Amino acid sequence: MTTLALPKRPGEILWFGLLGAGMLAGAVAVAMVLVKGHAHVYNVTREIPWGILISTYVFFVVSSTGLCLVSSLGDVWGFEKFEIIGRRGHLLAILTLVTGFGTMAMELNHPIRMGIYAIISPNFTSAIWWMGALYGLYLVLLICEFTFLMLGNRRLAFISGLLGFFAAITAHSNLGAVFGLLEARHYWYGSFMPIYFILSALVSGGALTALIVYFNHKARGRELSPKYAEFMLTMGKLQALFLGILMFFVVWKIIPGLYGQPPEKYEATMALINGPLAVNFWFFEVLIGMLIPFLILVNPKTRTVFGVMFAGMMTTIGIFFMRYDLVIAGQLVPMREDSARGAHGLLSYFPSLAEIAIVIGAIAVCLFLYTLAEKIFDLEGGHRH
Amino acid sequence: MKNKRFAIVLDTRRCIDCKACTVACKAENNVPLGRDNHRNWVTEEPLRGSYPNLGQSFTPGQCMQCGNTPCERVCPTRATGVNQDGIVTVEEKKCIGCKYCMTACPYNARYYNEEIEAVDKCTFCAHRVYSGRLPACVETCPTKVRVFGDLNDPQSEVSKLLAKNPHRVLKPEMGTKPYLFYLI
Secondary structure, eight states, X not given: OOOOOOOOSHHHHHHHHHHHHXXXXXXXXXXXXXXXXXXXXXXXXXXXXXXXXXXXXXXHHHHHHHHHHHHHHHHTTOOGGGGGGHHHHHHHHHHHHHHHHHHHHHHSSOHHHHHHHHHHSOOTTOHHHHHHHHHXXXXXXHHHHHHHHHHTOHHHHHHHHHHHHHHHHHHHHHHHXXXXXXXXXXXXXXXXXXXXXXXXXXXXXXXXXXXXXHHHHHHTTOOXXXXXXXXXXXHHHHHHHHHHHHHHXXXXXHHHHHTTOOTTHHHHHHHHHHSTTHHIIIIIIIIIIIIHXXXXXXXXXXXXHHHHHHHHHHHHHHHHHHHHHHHHHHHHSOSSGGGOOSGXXXXXXXXXXXXXXXXXXXXXXXXXXXXXHHHHSOOSGGXXX | OTTOOEEEEEOGGGOOOOOHHHHHHHHHHTOOSSTXXXXXXXXXXXXXXXXXXXXXOEEEEEOOOOSSOHXXXXXXXXXXXXXXXXXXXXXXXXXXXXXXXXXXXXXXXXXXXXXXXXXXXOOTTHHHHTTTOOOHXXXXXXXXXXXXXXXTOTTSHHHHHHXXXXXXXXXXXXXXXXXXXXXX
């Protein structure tokens, strides 16, 4: 372990300043929630009870699963090129998961009560109960794997990594099931969600992996070694494949929502195509999140180290909107006719300032913890150059 | 209550949209003020015809006390339960406020009650029913839209009404088997 060093470069001071401002904004919002209560601070309603905090939670845990799956390619599945991101990937997977839990805790009205009654009064038919149990197990396995990677114990890292890999898939597909098992919400209902969640996690993980490799070198003012540069290019190719499959999935998510205009599913799908979520969908999800990154990554001329990072950054932004759109679209169709108040006969939701501040705070906390961890832990391991 | 299956039969043709049921329910069950806070409601159907020959129907509703309960299924801590007589309950101290039951309910019958800090909904006024009284909405309705009773008793008014009249339930396609019946 290295000693905790104070920021030395102006860029680093600015970075910590930004994160500090973000965390402060989040802390103020959290204080407001604790003092005034959810109803006065959040914009969620009776009809749309799940808002941006739930979608941000999903975004974080998708990131965690994705980072775990992509990082496992090296330690578990033997792709040597991926071993260099094992420690960083698993560390960030832990941090994104914990931040996700934190965001969820802010959305829940009784996070402490949850800890008690999930244990003494569990309901095994509830996907949320399984979500807690499986993500808890996943977190333990992630911590084990990270510890063994840090200790250089390859055998135990492999075993915990393999278990963690399956825990990640189980937990994350179950998160898809939290939505997919709601018969009342036609937009979500079905077996598509659990599968879609896993696939989109791979895209998320690939994007974040490219970002951490690039910025860890950039922030330290170091050139990428050939090994890292080669990794980035391989990651770029893999990410192009993941994005290609994701686009295929998105097309098949849309078509059944339009074909034959199935009640409620059609209205929710149209909210994305030509309704209140259209800008989010076409601009952020499709263009920024998938199409441009895909074009950057399939073209060998633009699939450079910078290109792979840039595509990763765009995809990460796109995925954030993808989560938001998914969570909100599923609730826009009113369960009772008299509830519709907005255009298109749909309900409306826009996050409150406090909700947005908590999201910014959560992102800042995650990045702060990661930056700090980079200073505390030796994340290069046996791959120092 | 053992060997009972409580239900409400509604004759919506009698409904005048006075919303006395909603007010009575709020007063009886300490429902906090606010647009989102209500245990029962009256849906105003679209206007029919053209001026001056207009008509409108109203559909009162509340928790359907379903026979197949999506809310009970999804609750992670078993805060939502079902009594032997079919009344769907929420145990306040167990509710973690995840609002999963609210997304699972196809009738939007649930809301988060900030005062009791738990999800809240119609219980057929169980506290009144178990002491031999009628639910507040049933008792207060000026045109007797609602009839409350035990479907397991063939001599009850609800059983007789359903035997005599064609009826429907809301969203039968959801498979929730609601115990609010609407006479056609």
